[in-house]
Amino acid sequence: MLFFLYQKNDKIIMEYRDSMIEKKKKNIYNLVILTSILIYILIYRFFVYSNVLKYADAITTSVLMIITSLAIYFYGFKRKVNLKHNKVFISIIAIFATLYFALIYGIGFTSSFLKNAYSLKPLSIINNTFFLILIIILEEILRFVYIKANKKSKANIIVFTLILALLDIIINIRFDVLTDSYELFDVVSTIMLPSILKNIMCTYAVYYADYKGPLLYRFLTELYIFIVPIVPDLNDYINSLGLLLLPFLITITMSRQTDSKVKLEEEKRSFFKLSDIPFAVAAVIIYCLIAGIGPYKLVGIETGSMTPRLNVGDAVIISKNFSVDKLKEGDIIAFKTDEKELIVHRIIKVNSDNTFITKGDYNNVADKGYVKKEQIKGKVVFSIPYIAYPAIMFK
Numbered sequence: 001m002l003f004f005l006y007q008k009n010d011k012i013i014m015e016y017r018d019s020m021i022e023k024k025k026k027n028i029y030n031l032v033i034l035t036s037i038l039i040y041i042l043i044y045r046f047f048v049y050s051n052v053l054k055y056a057d058a059i060t061t062s063v064l065m066i067i068t069s070l071a072i073y074f075y076g077f078k079r080k081v082n083l084k085h086n087k088v089f090i091s092i093i094a095i096f097a098t099l100y101f102a103l104i105y106g107i108g109f110t111s112s113f114l115k116n117a118y119s120l121k122p123l124s125i126i127n128n129t130f131f132l133i134l135i136i137i138l139e140e141i142l143r144f145v146y147i148k149a150n151k152k153s154k155a156n157i158i159v160f161t162l163i164l165a166l167l168d169i170i171i172n173i174r175f176d177v178l179t180d181s182y183e184l185f186d187v188v189s190t191i192m193l194p195s196i197l198k199n200i201m202c203t204y205a206v207y208y209a210d211y212k213g214p215l216l217y218r219f220l221t222e223l224y225i226f227i228v229p230i231v232p233d234l235n236d237y238i239n240s241l242g243l244l245l246l247p248f249l250i251t252i253t254m255s256r257q258t259d260s261k262v263k264l265e266e267e268k269r270s271f272f273k274l275s276d277i278p279f280a281v282a283a284v285i286i287y288c289l290i291a292g293i294g295p296y297k298l299v300g301i302e303t304g305s306m307t308p309r310l311n312v313g314d315a316v317i318i319s320k321n322f323s324v325d326k327l328k329e330g331d332i333i334a335f336k337t338d339e340k341e342l343i344v345h346r347i348i349k350v351n352s353d354n355t356f357i358t359k360g361d362y363n364n365v366a367d368k369g370y371v372k373k374e375q376i377k378g379k380v381v382f383s384i385p386y387i388a389y390p391a392i393m394f395k
Helices: 002-051 055-075 084-112 124-151 155-169 181-208 212-226 236-257 276-291 389-393
Strands: 113-115 230-233 296-300 316-321 332-337 342-350 356-359 376-384
Touching: 002 055, 002 124, 002 155, 055 124, 084 181, 084 230, 084 236, 124 155, 124 212, 155 181, 155 376, 181 212, 181 236, 212 236, 230 332, 296 376, 332 356, 376 389
Parallel strands: none
Antiparallel strands: 113 230, 296 316, 316 376, 332 342, 332 376, 342 356
C-alpha cells in the first residue's frame, strides 16, 4: 500500500514538474515573440522609415515571416477549431462588410465619386497589393498561433493584441507630416483608433474560431481600394468613422454567438434581432448627419456668440434644401467665411443685391463684410442642447 501511494505521489510530482517546465518554456517563447515584434517596431521607426522606406513592405514581410515561423516552431499549428463559430463569424463579417460597402457607395450617389488614384492595370494591382497580402496573411497566422497557444492567459492575449495594433499603426503612419497637433489628431482618428478596434475584432474572432474570418475582413477592407475604378468622395474622418463602427458592430454581433449563457444552436440563432433595427436606423441617420450626406447636416456650436439661443456644446441641424431668395431677417444660417470657417449666426439685414448682414445674438456688432449666397451652407431648422459638448471639448 505504501509503495503504491509513493508511486502515485511521485507521478503527481513529476506531472507538476513537467507542467511547470512547459509553463516556463511557454513564457520564454512568449517573451521572444513579443520582444521580436517590439524590436522591429523600433527598427522600423528609426531606421527603415528614415533610410529604406522604398523597401519597407518587403522588409516587414520578411521580418513577419521569420517571427511567424518561430511561433509555429515554438507552439505548433493547432488545426482543431470550433467549426460552428468559424462558419458563423465568416457569415457575420461578410454580411456587415456588404452592408458597409452598400452604405458608402450609396452615399456616393448623393455626394459624388472620385476616380481611383491607383492604376488598375494588372501589373500595377499586383505591385500595389503583393506585399500587403503577405503582411495580412502572416499577421493573422501569427495571431492565430499565438492566441491558441495562450488561450488560458487573457493578459498575454491583450498584450499581444496591443503590440500587433502598434505594429499596424507604425507601418501606416507617415512621420514626416506629423508637424502639429492637427496632424496628430488626424493620425489618432484615422489610423490609430480604427487599427486598435480592427485588431480587437480580429483577436476576438481568432480566440473563438480561427484566422479565416479576420483574413476575409482585412482583405475586403484593406484591398478593395486597389481594385475598384471609383470611390465615394468622403473625407478621412467619415471613412474612419465607418471603420470604427464596422469592427465594433461585428464584435458585438459575434459576442452574441459566443455567449456562454445561451446554447449555441446555429440553426436557431440569428445574427440580428428586431431590437437592432432602431439602433441600426439611428446609427445610419447619425452617420449621414455628421457626414453632411443628404439634405441635412449636424453642426456643433463652438463659441458663445449666439447665446442664449445657442450655447457652447449645443448642436444644430441645418437644412441644405433651402431657397436663398426666401431667407429673411431673423433666420439663423450656417455660412463659410473666406478663411473656410463655418459660422452659425442670425441674419439681421437682407441687402438688395442678395447679400446678407449677419450677427451673433450675443455680439454687440455685426459681422464684418457681407455674406454672399454661395457662402451659405444651410439654414438652421433644429437645435439639440449639449450633445456636441464632448466633441467640442476634445477639439
